[in-house]
Amino acid sequence: MPRKAQYNLDAILSQAIDVFLEHGYHGAIMDEIIARTEFNRRGFYLEFGSKQTFLYMVLEHYQNHHLSKVIKHLESNQGLESINQFFNQYVEHVKGKGCLLINSITELGFDDQKVREIGRHYLDRLQIDFIGCLEKAMSLGQIHTNTNIESTALQLTSYVQGFAVNAVLAGETDELQLATQALLGPLQSNNH
C-alpha cells in the first residue's frame, strides 16, 4: 500500500503566512516557500496547483485559524471589555509583522478580484462585530446613549487598519499599546 503524506497541511499554511508577511506575494518566491514549509515541490503543486491558489488557501487559513482567535473576543459580546481584549490581542498579533489580509489588499487588490472579495468580507465582519459590541456596551451603560454606534464602529475598523500598517514600521509594541488606550479611553461614558 502507498506511503502516506508526511506533511501537515495546517502547519504548512501557517508557516507560509510568515513568508508572505515578510516579502509580500510577488516577493515571496517558491524556493523560500518550499524551504520554510515542511513541503516538497511536487506535493505543493499536487495539492494547490499554483502559487496563486495557494495564496487563497493561506488567506482562508489565516482568517479561520489566526485572525479568528483575535476576533472571537468581539464575538463573545461582553461590550467594551471585548473591544479592549480584541485590541490588546490584535496589537500582539500584528506587532512587527502587519496583517496578511491588509497587505494582500494593498498589493493585489487592484488586479485580483478574489483578494478584493476576501478583503471586503473581512472588513465587513469587523464592522459588524464592532457594532454588536457597541450595542451591548450601550445596553450595559458602558457608553453614552447618544453615541453613534455605526460611525464609532467605522472608527474602530479604521484603527485596526491603521495598526496593521503601523505595526510594520514600529518594532516596539509599547507605542501601539499606548495608542490603544488613547483610542479606547474616550469611549467610556465616565470620561464624558
Place this chain on the structure above:
Amino acid sequence: MPRKAQYNLDAILSQAIDVFLEHGYHGAIMDEIIARTEFNRRGFYLEFGSKQTFLYMVLEHYQNHHLSKVIKHLESNQGLESINQFFNQYVEHVKGKGCLLINSITELGFDDQKVREIGRHYLDRLQIDFIGCLEKAMSLGQIHTNTNIESTALQLTSYVQGFAVNAVLAGETDELQLATQALLGPLQSNNH
C-alpha cells in the same frame, strides 16, 4: 551640439505612480513602466540606475507633488476646517487607487529599510500636522478644552490609513465621504 532629452522627469514620475498603484512594486514590470511613461529603456537606466532607486524617486515625487497638495490643508492651520478639507481631498485622492506610500510600506516595509524610513517620516508628518490643527481648533473654541490632542491626532492618522486601504476596495466614493462625516462630526464641540 547634442540633442536634448524629450522626456519630462516630473511627468514620468507621475505616470509611474499609477503603474505602481495598480500592480505593486514587484507586480509592476519594467515593460509596462516603460510603455506607460514617455520613456525609453536606456534613458531609464541612465537616469535612475535601477527599478529600486526609481521607486524611491517616485515615492519622493509622490510625497512632494501629490500628497503635499492634500496635506497642505493641514498646514494652513485653520483648525477644524483644515481637517475637513484635508479629508475631503484625501478621499478624492485615494478613491479607487489607494495610497502609494501605504502600499509600499505593507509590501516592502519588512525588507526595505529605506521604504520604512520614508513611511515613518510620512506618518510622523501626518501626526504632527494633525496636532497643529487640533491645537488651533482648541484655541478657536472649535473643540472641547478637555480633548486629548495627541490621542485624537493618533486617531485621525489611523483614519487616514484606514481610508487608504478601504479606497482600494470601495469603488464608490460616497461611502468614504459619509465615513468622513461620521468620523469628524463627533469632534466638534457642539456635538458634546
Place this chain on the structure above:
DNA sequence: TTTTTTTTAGAACATATATTCTTTACAGGT
C-alpha cells in the same frame, strides 16, 4: 547640407522564478 552627439526603439542577455519531471527512498501490505 553635413557632421556630431545623444536620444530612441527595441533586440539581446543574463538571471530569476514558477512549474514540471526524474530519480531515489520509504511505508505498508502480502
Place this chain on the structure above:
DNA sequence: ACCTGTAAAGAATATATGTTCTAAAAAAAA
C-alpha cells in the same frame, strides 16, 4: 523479506523579467 505505489528531494524546463547593448534617427551647430 519482498513487492508496490506513493512521497521526497531536487534537477530540469520554460517563461518572465531586470538590465545592457546596438543600430537607426533626430536635433543642433557649422
